[in-house]
Every structure is written in C-alpha cells, then in structure tokens.
Amino acid sequence: MGRPIVYGTAGSTYVWSVRLALAEKGVAHELVEVGFGPHREEPHLSRHPFAKIPAFEHDGFQLYETQAILRYIDEGFPVAPLQSTDLHQFSRMNQIMGIVDAYAWPSIAAGVLVNRVLKPRMGLPADEAAISAALPRAQLCVSEISRLMGEQPYLTGDRVTLADLMVIPLFYFFGRVPEGEAPLSEYPNIRPWMRRMEERQSFQVTKPPPV
Numbered sequence: 001m002g003r004p005i006v007y008g009t010a011g012s013t014y015v016w017s018v019r020l021a022l023a024e025k026g027v028a029h030e031l032v033e034v035g036f037g038p039h040r041e042e043p044h045l046s047r048h049p050f051a052k053i054p055a056f057e058h059d060g061f062q063l064y065e066t067q068a069i070l071r072y073i074d075e076g077f078p079v080a081p082l083q084s085t086d087l088h089q090f091s092r093m094n095q096i097m098g099i100v101d102a103y104a105w106p107s108i109a110a111g112v113l114v115n116r117v118l119k120p121r122m123g124l125p126a127d128e129a130a131i132s133a134a135l136p137r138a139q140l141c142v143s144e145i146s147r148l149m150g151e152q153p154y155l156t157g158d159r160v161t162l163a164d165l166m167v168i169p170l171f172y173f174f175g176r177v178p179e180g181e182a183p184l185s186e187y188p189n190i191r192p193w194m195r196r197m198e199e200r201q202s203f204q205v206t207k208p209p210p211v
Ligand SMILES: N[C@@H](CCC(=O)N[C@@H](CS)C(=O)NCC(=O)O)C(=O)O
Pocket: 012, 013, 014, 015, 036, 037, 038, 039, 051, 052, 053, 054, 064, 065, 066, 067
C-alpha cells in the first residue's frame, strides 16, 4: 500500500485530526499544502467540490469529509484501533464527533479562532460581535464534552478514539486565546485530558509549527 496523501495545512483543526489518526497508526503520509481560504481553484476543487480542507487520497482512492477519512484510516490500517467495540463507547464516540461538526467547530473555530487568530494574521479586523455570539455555544461544547467524559482518562473510555482526535485540535487552539482560558479550566477533567493528549507522540509529530 502506498503512502496516504493529506491535502490541507497543518494549522487546520480538521486536517490535524486526520494527521493525528495516521500518526496514531504509525502510518507515514504526505502533506500537500493547501492553505486556508476558499480553495476554489483546480486541482483542489476536483478533490473537494465543496472547496474545503482536508482532502485525502490513498492508492488512488479519493475521499473528503473528516469523519469519513478518519474511519477509512481506522478500518484500513487495523493496528491500534481507534474505535471501541463496546456499543456504548462506540456510540459516545460518534456522538462527540457529531458535536464537533455541528457545534464545536462552528463556535470555537469559525466563531472564535477565525476572528481572534486567523483574521488578524491576514491583516483583517476581528469581528468581536461574532466572537461574543459564539462564546456561549463554545462554552457549552466544553461543558458537555466534560460531562460525557466523566471520570474516564479519554473522552469515551480507557483508550484514545477518533473522538479524542477530533476534539484535541479545537481545544488546543481554544486554550491559546484569552476566551478559551476560563472555559477549559472550569472542568477538572478537561486540562488533564488535554495534557494526556499533548504528551502523545502522535500530537508531538503533527503539532503545527508556531506562526
Ligand atoms: N465538513 C468538512 C469541513 C472541513 C472544513 O470546514 N475545513 C475548514 C478548515 S478547518 C476549511 O476548509 N475552511 C476554508 C473555507 O471554508 O474556505 C470536513 O469534515 O472535512
């Protein structure tokens, strides 16, 4: 089998989740740089007609949508499984992955991080109203993920699953802006879980370079 190709940029939370999954499996991959912004030009549009990142390719098989890519990686490289066979843990993982797509990414990434981090980097003003509007939902995401995790070392049990890999990039970046400081520290299980994730080799080898 050839090396998977990930199209995107290291600082994208979704791209990072895909790279984390590959690293957890010990699968080397190629990262082909496709930056932020509307990727509407070819050849990216052929890989991802919705003009987002990541796109993924393995042995000529092309795929987009992070959840689909993550499951492909876990099923395609069976070593070190990232999905539990326990029905409750498996369902909790799927629930948290759904929370990321429906609520956490739109509030934490699109609402807070894009305005607090990305726009200023591009010389654009932050939309403070958008940040304020996104914060209650971002805080709810943290509290709900904390509640679902409970006393377990990882989000759905004793082992890292795809849910942990979808959440950690968002919480890591959220922890680096003033708005994320209080919500992430409010729940006793969240910071220790983040530290556990950040200590993993997969995190260390995929961590985006500081900009
Ligand atoms: N549903 C997509 C969402 C991907 C997504 O929103 N990616 C962001 C970067 S983290 C993006 O491409 N943003 C650029 C844009 O919206 O133009 C997935 O699960 O992969």
